[in-house]
Amino acid sequence: xxxxxxxxxxxxxxxxxxxxxxxxxxxDPRIIPEKKMREYQGPKPALQTxxxxxxxxxxxxxxxxxxxxxxxxxxxxxxxxxxxxNLAAAALRAGxxxxxxxxxxxxxxxxxxxxxxxxxxxxxxEL
Numbered sequence: 001x002x003x004x005x006x007x008x009x010x011x012x013x014x015x016x017x018x019x020x021x022x023x024x025x026x027x028d029p030r031i032i033p034e035k036k037m038r039e040y041q042g043p044k045p046a047l048q049t050x051x052x053x054x055x056x057x058x059x060x061x062x063x064x065x066x067x068x069x070x071x072x073x074x075x076x077x078x079x080x081x082x083x084x085x086n087l088a089a090a091a092l093r094a095g096x097x098x099x100x101x102x103x104x105x106x107x108x109x110x111x112x113x114x115x116x117x118x119x120x121x122x123x124x125x126e127l
Contacts, residue, residue, distance in 0.1 A: 011084075090116035 013020045018036050022029040031037040064071040083102075090107065091098045093116050099109040107113045121127065 086117060 007023055009024045011022050011024060011026070013022075019032040020029050021032055031040055060069075060071045061073075063069065064074065070076065083105075087098065087100055090113050094110050094113040096110065098107045098113055100106070101108050105117070107117070
């Protein structure tokens with residue numbers, strides 16, 4: 001794949017049978033290697049980012065707090081993105097690939113790396 005084809009930012013999901021490269025908001029997913037993408041016969045991607053309503057403007061957060069439509073940056077989006085970034089940081093600190101069990105929120109192949117996902121709070125600031 002030529003670097004000129006790549007966007008400035010995006011995500012790559014690495015699995016046992018290949019990789020999926022996609023834009024930062026999960027747009028235009030591609031299976032790597034290209035041969036597997038050509039062989040893929042499944043449905044067209046259904047995941048699309050919500051179109052932003054230009055009438056909502058900068059007050060969309062306030063409107064959401066008042067019971068309106070969720071903002072474009074609500075916790076349903078922010079949580080998984082934060083989890084992915086934290087896992088990337090943990091993998092960099094561990095210096096190796098990490099296997100993560102999302103259901104238990106634990107790294108399974110390097111138990112010591114789980115310490116990168118939690119924080120020890122100072123006395124009086126515990127949760």
